[in-house]
Amino acid sequence: MGEHTLCFPTRPAILSTASIAGPQEGDGPFGDMFDVVKADTLLGEKTWEKAEVRMLQEALELCVYKAGWGLSDVQMLFCGDLLNQLSASHYAVRDFPVPFFGLYGACSTFVEGLILGALAVDGGYASHLVVGSSSHHDTAERQYRYPTEFGHQRPTTAQWTVCGAGAAALGQGQGPLITHATPGRIVDPGIKDVNDMGSAMAPAAADTFITHLADTGRTVDDYDLIVTGDLGRMGKSLLVTLLKHKNVDLSQRLLDCGSILYDHTAEVMSGASGCGCIAIMFAGYLFAEMQAGRAQRILLLANGSLHSPDTIQQGETLPGIAHAVALENSRGGDAE
Amino acid sequence: MPKATGRETAAYQRMIVASKPKRPLAENLVWAFVVGGAICLVGQGVKNIIMKAEGLTPTEAGPPTVGVMIFLGALFTGLGVYDRLARFGGMGANLPITGFANAIVAPAMEYQREGLVLGVSARMFTVAGPVIVHAVVVAVIVGTLSHFVGK
Numbered sequence: 164m165g166e167h168t169l170c171f172p173t174r175p176a177i178l179s180t181a182s183i184a185g186p187q188e189g190d191g192p193f194g195d196m197f198d199v200v201k202a203d204t205l206l207g208e209k210t211w212e213k214a215e216v217r218m219l220q221e222a223l224e225l226c227v228y229k230a231g232w233g234l235s236d237v238q239m240l241f242c243g244d245l246l247n248q249l250s251a252s253h254y255a256v257r258d259f260p261v262p263f264f265g266l267y268g269a270c271s272t273f274v275e276g277l278i279l280g281a282l283a284v285d286g287g288y289a290s291h292l293v294v295g296s297s298s299h300h301d302t303a304e305r306q307y308r309y310p311t312e313f314g315h316q317r318p319t320t321a322q323w324t325v326c327g328a329g330a331a332a333l334g335q336g337q338g339p340l341i342t343h344a345t346p347g348r349i350v351d352p353g354i355k356d357v358n359d360m361g362s363a364m365a366p367a368a369a370d371t372f373i374t375h376l377a378d379t380g381r382t383v384d385d386y387d388l389i390v391t392g393d394l395g396r397m398g399k400s401l402l403v404t405l406l407k408h409k410n411v412d413l414s415q416r417l418l419d420c421g422s423i424l425y426d427h428t429a430e431v432m433s434g435a436s437g438c439g440c441i442a443i444m445f446a447g448y449l450f451a452e453m454q455a456g457r458a459q460r461i462l463l464l465a466n467g468s469l470h471s472p473d474t475i476q477q478g479e480t481l482p483g484i485a486h487a488v489a490l491e492n493s494r495g496g497d498a499e
Numbered sequence: 500m501p502k503a504t505g506r507e508t509a510a511y512q513r514m515i516v517a518s519k520p521k522r523p524l525a526e527n528l529v530w531a532f533v534v535g536g537a538i539c540l541v542g543q544g545v546k547n548i549i550m551k552a553e554g555l556t557p558t559e560a561g562p563p564t565v566g567v568m569i570f571l572g573a574l575f576t577g578l579g580v581y582d583r584l585a586r587f588g589g590m591g592a593n594l595p596i597t598g599f600a601n602a603i604v605a606p607a608m609e610y611q612r613e614g615l616v617l618g619v620s621a622r623m624f625t626v627a628g629p630v631i632v633h634a635v636v637v638a639v640i641v642g643t644l645s646h647f648v649g650k
Contacts, residue, residue: 209612210612305609309605309626310605310606310608310609310610310625310626311582311605311609312576312577312579312581312582312601312604312605312608312609313582313585313601313602313605313606313626314576314581314582314583314584314585314586314588314592314593314598314601314605315582315585315586315593316527316585316586316587316588316589316590317586318522319519319520319521319522319523320519320520351502351503352503352507352508352511353502353503353505353507353508353511354508354511354512354515359515359519362511362515366503366511396520397518397519397520400518401514401515401518404514404518405514430586433520480502482502
């Protein structure tokens with residue numbers, strides 16, 4: 164419907180979720196919402212990469228278990244992370260006897276997976292499908308920035324990559340229903356500062372959101388919550404300003420996972436980021452909120468910055484993207 | 500919507516500057532002074548001890564003091580303390596020789612998982628490499644100049 168928005172007639176459901184979080188995420192305000200909180204960031208493994216693989220593996224397995232399935236029931240798996248060649252996902256699903264698609268959408272990966280998963284379920288191609296994504300602070304630091312023990316001062320707009328993995332099981336049945344999706348297009352505002360990803364991503368989030376409203380004819384008030392992934396405090400305030408210029412007032416309904424995942428401390432500056440950010444916040448917190456009926460209809464608006472450290476050093480800009488899915492509880496059913 | 504034009508970027512940059520949280524300059528300066536000053540105080544203490552114990556002049560005591568400070572910088576990097584110190588100390592922690600030790604030991608620790616040769620040895624200078632290269636180049640230029648002009 165409309166320009167870019169997809170409407171799913173069969174309304175695929177999110178049957179179960181799983182969230183695995185690191186210690187710092189566990190100490191935050193949502194610590195007790197996560198299924199598992201790890202005591203340290205290495206998980207007894209030899210490398211950070213192995214630790215991330217383990218977290219993602221555990222999240223996928225737990226999610227399948229909570230859906231009441233066996234691993235061999237799963238017909239398709241969509242998974243992604245931040246590492247080069249999607250290595251965390253590839254090693255995490257190495258032992259799973261399941262057809263697998265690797266996705267890269269930076270921090271928007273989880274919602275990108277939900278959209279593609281919903282397409283497959285709605286099209287009748289799968290009835291048991293799992294979506295997952297992960298990130299790990301230390302694997303991301305060494306790939307994108309500095310060695311972890313190197314001392315440097317973080318700018319006020321910098322964000323802290325979440326250590327965590329989230330997964331969701333999709334099929335037909337009970338659970339929050341995926342009714343619409345608005346896949347985003349790449350929006351590049353020309354920003355070059357890798358320490359300010361929120362600013363680079365805010366225009367993409369605004370673009371997708373405006374498209375979503377125009378396509379569906381909905382307004383901000385049709386949603387209990389509009390949830391962005393990891394714009395951070397900086398990107399969040401820019402998104403509100405950008406939308407105000409378009410006469411859309413989002414401020415009352417907007418929840419940015421990156422801005423609230425941690426207590427406000429000097430270390431995390433503008434907030435959390437990474438594939439794991441919206442993944443664990445949805446799997447741990449928002450899914451429970453919807454099941455408890457405290458939120459009937461939400462829009463997940465996950466944003467990502469699609470750069471690489473090399474292209475930035477070569478003088479390129481940060482291209483942003485944002486994908487949206489609309490979820491609602493079965494009882495709230497409106498006719499469409 | 501393709502890439503923004505230069506004018507659009509400039510307009511958006513103005514919006515960013517308007518909502519960017521201010522860098523706490525005064526606070527940062529004070530912390531840089533405290534942390535940097537404390538490191539230098541330790542250095543001076545070490546130097547005094549070496550001078551007393553070995554009966555050396557201040558000039559002679561310089562190199563061994565530097566050695567001890569490099570060791571301390573490496574030690575506190577290994578203990579996982581130095582990166583925290585630098586997070587609020589900023590340049591106060593980066594500028595002294597202990598910060599230089601941190602810049603070499605941190606990647607050496609990070610990349611040991613890729614092995615001794617292609618990990619530690621090859622990537623040890625990812626942070627400090629440019630500093631060393633520039634220092635050598637400047638030393639050559641200044642040395643050459645002083646050879647012909649300085650006398």
